[in-house]
Amino acid sequence: MFRRRSPAFIVTLAAMLGLLVIVLSAALSCLQPHLGLTFAPGDHGRTPDIIAASSKTVALPSRLQAVIGPDGRRIPVTEADLLEDPDTIATYPALDTFYERQTQLYHALSGPQVRLELARPDGVTAQITLQPRTRSPAELPAMFWVQILTAMVALVIGAWVWSLRPGDSATRLFALAGLGLATSLIPIAIYGAREVALPGPLFATLLTVSVTGAWLMGAALISLFLVYPARVAGGPAVALCFALCLAMPVLRLLRVAPSPIVLSHAAAVVALVALLTAIALQGLATRHDPRHRAVVRWFGVSVGLGCATFVAMVNLPLLLGLPTALPPGYAVTAFLLIYAGAALGVARYRLFALDMAAFRILLLLGVGGLILCLDALLVYGLHMASGSALGLAFMGSLLFYLPLRDVIGRRLMGRPAMDSPRLFQLVSQAAFDPASPQARWEALVRDLFDPLDIAPLDTPPPAPRLRQEGLVLELPPLAGTTALSLRHARGGRGLFSPADARLAREVMALLEAAHARRSAYEQGVMSERLRIARDLHDDVGARLLSALHLAEDASRPALHAALDDIRAIVSGLGGEHKPFGRVIADLRHETARRLEALGIALDWPSPGDDEAEVTLSYRAYKNLASAVREVMSNVMHHAQASRVTVRIACAQGRICAAIRDDGQGCQARTNGGRQGNGIRNLTARMQTLGGEFAMTFRPGSAEAHFWFPLEAAADAPEQGVIENPQPVIVGS
16 A cells, blocks of 8 residues: 555655654653652662652652552552663562562552652651642653654654665665664653553563564664675575564563573674674675675664664673663664664665655655644743744744755755856866866866776767666767766765766766867967968068079078978968878988088988878977987087988887987087087977987987977976976986
């Protein structure tokens, strides 16, 4: 029947049933006879000390020694009669005695008047008469409400998780654990709220129900980690777990164990060990699956810590005969770690395969609960008319809760949204960074989502989409890039969400717009460059060509070099690329012409066919030509050489050159150790390009080596900005 209902209906129904149980539990507790006495905790063998009383006839402090029954029978009262939880009694006879005395005290306190025997501070024993009355909910102890609200949280969150995936065994077990915890805590709240006594049979029934609920919770949690997130055991193991756990209340009723504590506290420790073992098995089973490992790490720690905290504060001390670290009624709040971990696990890791949309149900339920609480506060606390109180409750919810809902959701349920300036900065860097488009795109998605793995995708999706329940985010290609598959969001600490897919779509739209504007800008730049190139070619080139025809022989080499430079600049402005073989042929012809005038022989072979086909950008061939010219100028002016050998290769994304001459040695070439401008300029040029330059001097020879990459480095400085370049000079 529930599967046909909406999740909101199921959660609301669970909340209404829980509220009904709260009302019935409070009513049952309030209807018990109440004398208005407050007792101090003490030794169970002593008579209880009264530290507060609503009746002025009670002298404070006093000690309650006995209750006088309607038949005049005196019933002594000890601290043991005021035990918060009889589950701490060590023997079965003592437990039977406790129930019998509770019945006697309850009947003695249920009359229209009750006589108490008190030991006053002055040592005088006196009898006083009080009239029992019922209590209001506000007079119930704080421990009652702590236990009731803890039960309510467990019940509602369990129903919430189950309602969203009712067919899943893991969510069923989680909801069953919440039901078990609620079933355990409500009876404890009822008998823990008594002033002195409850009827013995009612007390025994409440304790049995509480123990059964606790073991139901234990069986559900152990079974949960046997099947979720990875299945480490089958159905028979789950059935055996439930059979063993639910047999414990039966064995307790049959009094099989030598002591009630054995089946209560010792068995609870064993159950905790079993639960931690199941969590450890999940850790081993999911060690190669980051998505499931994150669930185990988060939810397993929440469950293990919640249960272990309660056992350490209550069960272990009682088993060892030590006082509890915290009253059991307050120690139950440790179980809230389980349900807080489940709620935050849904938000962060999509626990039980649920996403952030699941919180809308709890938010709506929270609004309704806030309205009811405000309405009750105004009616019963401020005595306001019901109609006005309800209107103010609605208004208060709208004014205070709803505006803060998104803020609370962002801070507690998800990572903060990236602000617009930061997003614009990242997109701008990706759109205008000098690196390759693929590198820019991958760097951007790393900044946005911090995935553990980025891989190319063979089949691109039409739009960003989630796969494998949020483990993977697939992105379509942009201009000049390939489709990507991102795995394990936020460094493996979470899963991708629909919000991440929306962010990816928005970023891709921004990038496409930025690319369009960049293309328009580059087209404008190219048009202006072509205009400048035409002017240089048509005007300056024509004038140099005319001067060449009229020039004397001594001026012709300089004019030829100037025309070559004009042609190279025009080619560069037009974005022309040249094959490596053509660049080498032009340089070799130019160099041979320069050296021939000085009678220097040139040994410079042509590149291989594969090398010759490599295409060089203007940046590459212009810097290669400039470097070769500078080295040749150095040889012509200083070397007094008769032969120059040149070897230039283009391979593995770089140009490497070696130029050797048979001229003078180190002393003559470096001016007594001082570097010339030519060497410094070449060093600065290569460092600017991301390469290196070195000179090797030997007696009777010198050799220049340099290399630089074909593609510009992303962080290469503008040419000329390197200060004090340090060339590598080797002499021997």
